[in-house]
Amino acid sequence: MQISNRDDELNMYKAKNSAEEVKKHEDNCKIKSPNFLMERAAGDFEGCFYYMCNDMEICIDRGRYVQFYDFDYIYDPCVKNITPAYDLFLNNGLLDLNYHNDISNDLFCQRYNSVIDSIEILIKRVITELSMSNFEEREKKKRWFSNMLVTSAKSFEEALQRVLFLEQLLWQTGSRLVGLGRMDCYLRPFYYEDIKKGISKTEIYNEIVEFLEEAHNYYWYKSDVLVGDTGQVIILGGIEPGGEYVFDELSELLLEAVKNSKKTDPKVVLRVSHSMPVEVMNKAVGCMLMGNGSPLLSNDDVIIPALQQFGIKDDAYDYTTSACWEPLIGGKSSSMNNQACLSFAKALQNMLFEEQLDKIKDYSTFENKYFKYVKREIIRCKRLISQRRYSRNTLYSIFIKGCYQKKTDIVDGGAEYNNVGFTTVGIGNTVDALLNIKEYVFEKKELALIDVKKVSLYNFVGYESLYDKLKDRGSFFGRDDIEITSLTNRIMRYVTEETKDYSTSAAGKLKFGISSPSYIFESRNCLASFDGRKKGEPFTVHISNEKVDSYTELISFAGMIDYYENRFNGNVLDLIFSPSFLEKNLEKVSLMFLYGIEKGFFQLQTNVISSAVLKAAKDHPEEYGNLIVRVWGFSAYYVQLPEEFKDLLIKRAMENEVVV
């Protein structure tokens, strides 16, 4: 899917660019270095990297930053969905990161230094290219790249260049979903230093704007499963260990720049807390109103204690997220947080078809037996996780803290944190199905379990009036009722029981959440479920319920879920707003979110969409090329989405509009 999406996007590139540019690009698409292929076949990361750094094409344009990609070099998929330690590269010269002692007996250190040597070669090539150019600011840029080798960045602009350069190396070597981390934190010293030097906020804002444009460049190349899913997430704000909420001038400039960018990425995750000023929340909601899907709100008041309970102490205050939302410690984590997907709905389906249903006489027995089938799915996930193997990645090992000290590659547990995450899907549908079974089979005794099985098998054929009833009543999931939240928590705690003692080969622990990118992918082969979902229809999207006529109820529901122990790998309340509603009620929505933080939601994201516009865009995509929507945890251009994703958004928008 990834390659075909890239082919589609390359065709789009051809449609938008001149014949001369297309020919140049096509010439570049011929593999140039046979040595690269040999080293790649041998699994030699360092060898491949060396050839690439010596050989890759450097085309420097007149933009503020130096950025270039050579699509010739195709690496195998490798570690992804993590965030490098940008501060290492901003506050040190590259050569400072070397091992300076005798490494003749240490293969890891030799590989490590060889990759740094290769980067040095590349940097020197860039300097040479700049020297040969006639750009006005070439001397400044040459200084930037010279500094890169031996000292820290000397300005905010120079720091942004280093971020782009490091990021580019990671994209170039096959990594995907490369996060941008806590930009307002690691750039803060450079920002205030520039302000002291008399550089205006406007100038710094312009530097950020151009940085975002460069980062967005070639987003189709950087995309993972769907176009737009690049993982370039900027984390802003957050509480400090002393309890103070920090969102300063730089945070504001970054948020403002993303708000005005009208692009799908980079996107923002805003860390929030009950102690945050309402003005900051107003700005966040103002950004949401632009419809570009940013920011996702991440509740420090819930997440930091959850991380600490899991065993991450002071570093918990420094958390970032994976590409979508899964908390991890950026710069120190090898946590790939999406290593398997557990389908609660599939577990229920399996039970209906394998269990002796006529022997189950009460709901309690039914639920307990259901958990046996959840356990089977958990075992499958564990097996998948334990079998995953990644080729070593010395580049990431340089920029993830811990690997240097341990002299261990990131894939072998070199990072400071090596936990692994999996996602779950279908909990909403399953909670509804279980409660419906409880009511119709065990309380009202209107149906038998065999009927539940038949509903699944025959896709509601013969049960049409039941289907209408289940659809009309709407979903339980998302209603702040104690029975519903208790069942949700029971299911989640069961998964914890079965996963808390698991240890990866790198001594990492397992974590999970109830948000997932797979609400369509995993549902395709799932039969009808007893919540009114027909065969193949998408599962509930994260924590959502468009038929609940009260946002506060959904927020309350989200606040009643227990996210502790290992249940913190992303739990997103997904709300739909019509643009007119949000515009009219911006301040009250902002307050509602603030109070929702007190209620204890984990994370919250919005889709600000109108069904009329979505339908028009589906029918006339050529007129809506810039329409942006939120899809699982990223923003995408609506017209570039597969049809089933478009249709699901239309359905959800319509349901929301009926209720509101």
Added chain:
Amino acid sequence: MCFDDGPGIRTTVFLQGCSLCCPWCCNPETQRVHDESSCDENHELYDLDDIKRQLMKDLVFWQNGGGVTLSGGEPLLQSRDLRELCVYLKELNINIVVETSMFVPTMNLDDLIPFVDLWYVDVKILDTNMCKIVLHGDIKLFEKNVAYLRSKNCKIHFRMPCSSEYTLQEKNWDRIVSFLKNYSNYPVDIFPIHNLAKRKYLQKGMKYIEFETIQADKMKQLCQCLMNNGINASLMNL
């Protein structure tokens, strides 16, 4: 949850039963005092303890002036029971708003006057005959009750649904202007009647009248006309 039924974020309690039957009613399921069809799977009957329990789930959202709005139907038809709820809410210092048409016995107002922070009063059909025929209401009772609220120094905010077919008929409009001039210290929100409740009528098998959509320009003119008469009028954007 509601953003339009008063200050801040509010939780609206819709009470069953109404003394009128306005043709444009958005909540037709609340009109009849005893309506079992309202008790479908999406609606439940609540006793007072149930209501308190449900309301308290939203307590955190009522900060900064938010609170509870009593609506319906006509909440004042159940004023005696609501008094107990209001006592409970006031002990917690919760802001209380009542939305009422005022077509109720005056003594019902006394049950709630000590507790209500804001009264949203509908101003719709004030022509005596039209009021009797269309709404089945006694306009004298309405006028008496509004005057009573004023005499008790209650905070009143008028709301006027605008419909070409009814409320904006010339005779009625003149009566409304004349009435509101007498209450020029109190704000008035005017809004166009919409057809969003059509689905509910059709689902309940009730007759539904499609209302003409009043354009924004016309609404601005109406608002200006009221202001020219010294009335503190604003357009309400639903």
